[in-house]
Amino acid sequence: MGGLSTKHILEMASLSCDDITLILDTAVNMKEISRRPVKKVPTLRGKTVVSFFYESSTRTRVSFDLAAKRLSADSVALTAGASSMTKGETLVDTVRNLEVMSPDIIVIRHSSAGAPHLLARHVSLPVINAGDGMHAHPSQALLDLMTVREKKGRIAGLRLAIIGDIARSRVARCNIAGFRKMGASVVVAAPPTMLPFGIDSLGAEVTHSADEAIDGADVIMMLRIQKERLAAHLFSSAREYARTFGLTVERVKRARPDALIMHPGPLNRGVEIAPEVADGPCSVILDQVENGVAVRMALFYLVLGGQRDGGD
Amino acid sequence: MVVIRGGRVVDPGHLDGIYDIYISEGRIVDIAAPSAGAASSPAVTEEIQAAGKIVTPGLIDMHVHLREPGYEYKETIATGCLAAACGGFTAVCPMPNTEPVNDRAEVCRFMISQAAASGVGVRVLPIGAISRDQEGKDLAEFAGLKEAGAVAVSDDGKPVSDDLLMRRAMEYAKGFGLPVISHCEVVSLAAGGAMNEGLASTRLGLAGIPNAAERIMVERDIALCELTGAALHIAHVSARESVRAIREAKKRGVPVTAETAPHFFMLTDEAVGEYDTAAKVNPPLRSEADREAVCEGLADGTIDAIASDHAPHSVMEKEVEFDLAANGISGLETSLALSLSLVRRNLISISRLVEAMSLAPARILGLPGGLAVGGPADITVIDPDMAWRVDAASFRSLGKNTPFDRWELQGKAVLTMVGGRVVYYGLAPGAGRCR
Ligand SMILES: [Zn+2]
Numbered sequence: 001m002g003g004l005s006t007k008h009i010l011e012m013a014s015l016s017c018d019d020i021t022l023i024l025d026t027a028v029n030m031k032e033i034s035r036r037p038v039k040k041v042p043t044l045r046g047k048t049v050v051s052f053f054y055e056s057s058t059r060t061r062v063s064f065d066l067a068a069k070r071l072s073a074d075s076v077a078l079t080a081g082a083s084s085m086t087k088g089e090t091l092v093d094t095v096r097n098l099e100v101m102s103p104d105i106i107v108i109r110h111s112s113a114g115a116p117h118l119l120a121r122h123v124s125l126p127v128i129n130a131g132d133g134m135h136a137h138p139s140q141a142l143l144d145l146m147t148v149r150e151k152k153g154r155i156a157g158l159r160l161a162i163i164g165d166i167a168r169s170r171v172a173r174c175n176i177a178g179f180r181k182m183g184a185s186v187v188v189a190a191p192p193t194m195l196p197f198g199i200d201s202l203g204a205e206v207t208h209s210a211d212e213a214i215d216g217a218d219v220i221m222m223l224r225i226q227k228e229r230l231a232a233h234l235f236s237s238a239r240e241y242a243r244t245f246g247l248t249v250e251r252v253k254r255a256r257p258d259a260l261i262m263h264p265g266p267l268n269r270g271v272e273i274a275p276e277v278a279d280g281p282c283s284v285i286l287d288q289v290e291n292g293v294a295v296r297m298a299l300f301y302l303v304l305g306g307q308r309d310g311g312d
Numbered sequence: 313m314v315v316i317r318g319g320r321v322v323d324p325g326h327l328d329g330i331y332d333i334y335i336s337e338g339r340i341v342d343i344a345a346p347s348a349g350a351a352s353s354p355a356v357t358e359e360i361q362a363a364g365k366i367v368t369p370g371l372i373d374m375h376v377h378l379r380e381p382g383y384e385y386k387e388t389i390a391t392g393c394l395a396a397a398c399g400g401f402t403a404v405c406p407m408p409n410t411e412p413v414n415d416r417a418e419v420c421r422f423m424i425s426q427a428a429a430s431g432v433g434v435r436v437l438p439i440g441a442i443s444r445d446q447e448g449k450d451l452a453e454f455a456g457l458k459e460a461g462a463v464a465v466s467d468d469g470k471p472v473s474d475d476l477l478m479r480r481a482m483e484y485a486k487g488f489g490l491p492v493i494s495h496c497e498v499v500s501l502a503a504g505g506a507m508n509e510g511l512a513s514t515r516l517g518l519a520g521i522p523n524a525a526e527r528i529m530v531e532r533d534i535a536l537c538e539l540t541g542a543a544l545h546i547a548h549v550s551a552r553e554s555v556r557a558i559r560e561a562k563k564r565g566v567p568v569t570a571e572t573a574p575h576f577f578m579l580t581d582e583a584v585g586e587y588d589t590a591a592k593v594n595p596p597l598r599s600e601a602d603r604e605a606v607c608e609g610l611a612d613g614t615i616d617a618i619a620s621d622h623a624p625h626s627v628m629e630k631e632v633e634f635d636l637a638a639n640g641i642s643g644l645e646t647s648l649a650l651s652l653s654l655v656r657r658n659l660i661s662i663s664r665l666v667e668a669m670s671l672a673p674a675r676i677l678g679l680p681g682g683l684a685v686g687g688p689a690d691i692t693v694i695d696p697d698m699a700w701r702v703d704a705a706s707f708r709s710l711g712k713n714t715p716f717d718r719w720e721l722q723g724k725a726v727l728t729m730v731g732g733r734v735v736y737y738g739l740a741p742g743a744g745r746c747r
Contacts, residue, residue: 090628090631090632091632091633092631092632110633112633112634112635112636113506113516113517113518113587113634113635114516114518114586114587114633114634114635115633117586117587118587118631118632118633118634132517133517133518133635134517134518134519135516135517135518136517170517173517196513196514196520197509197510197511197513197514197520198510198511198514199514201511201514201515202514202515
């Protein structure tokens with residue numbers, strides 16, 4: 001009965017299949033806690049989680065915060081602007097200063113890819129990546145895996161379609177790695193402007209047709225289209241994007257009848273996803289949010305040395 | 313009189329053999345077959361034993377950043393000169409992206425006077441800016457720069473994006489006999505990029521810079537070179553397409569020359585590893601195919617010169633998020649050993665190496681080059697077999713930023729002489745320097 005094979009949670013590639021299974025199994029137990037009338041256990045009493053959010057994200061911040069609180073850990077969230085972060089102090093300085101105040105876990109969200117790796121090299125405590133630039137967002141991939149496993153009973157053998165701006169998406173990168181590792185096949189669909197060089201090297205099939213990607217898919221994961229990407233000439237108009245890559249009721253019919261619809265949020269209803277699809281019976285978007293708290297509870301527990309239950 | 317005795321003298325196209333070099337009053341007075349066993353003439357006041365060593369015309373690094381004026385915390389002209397001397401360079405050409413920019417005679421004179429004041433003795437031959445303040449709008453004062461001692465003009469660090477300005481710069485510089493050194497980069501294609509666009513950038517989620525960002529500008533500048541007939545020199549060639557474009561242009565007789573830097577023939581973008589900012593450089597480290605093309609370009613002479621693009625930074629600029637980190641490698645103290653590895657791998661000859669690190673820069677910049685009787689005694693003595701380990705912490709340069717830290721290298725300058733004066737002495741005790 002072991003714990004995690006890694007100290008930090010930086011990206012899916014550095015987690016083994018056993019690590020992922022351990023996290024998902026632990027998260028199932030944690031979810032049960034969230035559904036109790038008293039949503040709190042003393043597991044991490046006396047522990048402190050410090051979160052740095054150098055990039056705004058209310059929902060991820062709240063999710064990590066709730067996860068800490070449900071395990072009775074003290075949680076401090078610092079956002080850019082609220083601290084020395086904006087005063088020219090370097091990331092490493094800020095965290096070294098905080099480190100001497102003896103927190104137990106650092107959570108970091110940053111617009112620069114690799115910022116969590118930089119921290120992990122400079123501090124002695126576990127670092128959890130809550131999203132770094134276009135690179136990784138492991139807790140998101142884990143909550144997606146948990147949601148799919150919960151609904152389908154398995155990951156292996158499933159076909160996942162990811163549609164949207166793959167090149168600039170940490171969600172896509174992490175999910176390709178996570179789902180492939182757990183035995184699913186992954187197809188990505190986007191116009192060539194939204195595909196990074198050599199994406200197939202990450203193990204995904206590539207198509208420029210949303211219809212083709214959705215054909216026979218067990219899971220459809222839509223990525224948020226940021227309208228400001230228009231300025232970078234990634235597509236010609238939101239209207240055209242919705243028509244060619246948006247998930248409509250018609251398009252969903254190409255997938256397997258029991259296909260799950262996922263989205264990392266926040267949604268642009270009517271652009272990448274039609275409202276009827278987002279709120280329809282196949283949508284598991286709210287389950288993803290709920291599972292997010294459970295997965296983050298599991299990560300806190302496990303990076304502090306928690307182990308699989310003896311009876312498991 | 314000083315004599316450098318018994319080394320293998322390599323001066324491409326002129327000498328390759330065992331000779332004694334006699335030096336007096338800063339000049340080479342004789343290069344003669346070794347006087348085996350003969351007693352020194354009383355005129356000889358110092359003997360430097362160079363048996364087993366390679367004696368070459370002084371190495372010239374035609375592309376360095378010495379950071380002074382403006383960024384003395386990264387490097388000063390004095391520390392840069394020490395690093396150069398230690399790396400075997402008798403002359404270095406600092407780029408103008410200082411603060412203020414070296415776009416006028418006063419700054420140029422200041423650099424030269426700081427070099428003199430440092431007392432190190434390495435020649436500092438500044439490169440003036442192409443445009444005022446390197447803003448890419450108005451031409452800098454080339455005549456004044458030239459009079460003050462500038463040997464070329466460049467907006468290095470920034471491309472000259474305006475096609476007409478580049479055309480005029482080349483035409484105007486031609487009138488003063490100044491080569492134009494181009495930093496080739498299409499800004500809109502490179503914008504936001506933190507490393508090479510390739511498999512590594514995809515894996516790391518970093519915005520990439522495609523080869524085309526360099527190649528398109530290389531091809532534009534070649535077109536302008538053909539139009540104007542001015543001397544164009546392409547700085548830090550990194551992409552295979554650029555090598556090909558330069559090779560074809562040279563075949564057509566276009567007066568273009570080019571340089572590359574050791575990191576481009578030693579490393580690929582895989583060196584970025586897990587966001588190692590020591591490997592962040594502009595242009596970025598490219599793919600294996602590009603690395604090989606750069607080696608071929610050096611071997612066949614398409615790429616004339618090796619320059620370090622010595623770009624020292626403080627830890628403040630490097631120990632940060634990868635995309636926020638400064639570009640650059642502190643290269644003066646590893647350039648020669650890394651280049652010698654090409655010789656050891658039989659990719660180039662020692663003679664080609666001396667050409668690339670001494671004669672070609674001299675020729676491109678219009679300086680006296682080679683070892684000539686009557687010429688200045690700028691000489692580098694290299695121990696090609698000396699094994700050593702790179703220790704960035706002990707660099708003379710203030711910039712400890714290098715992806716080669718801890719590398720085991722072979723070959724090192726053991727003596728650097730400028731104008732007859734030894735500016736660096738690294739020969740083992742007892743190996744010479746008697747009297
Ligand atoms: Zn440059």
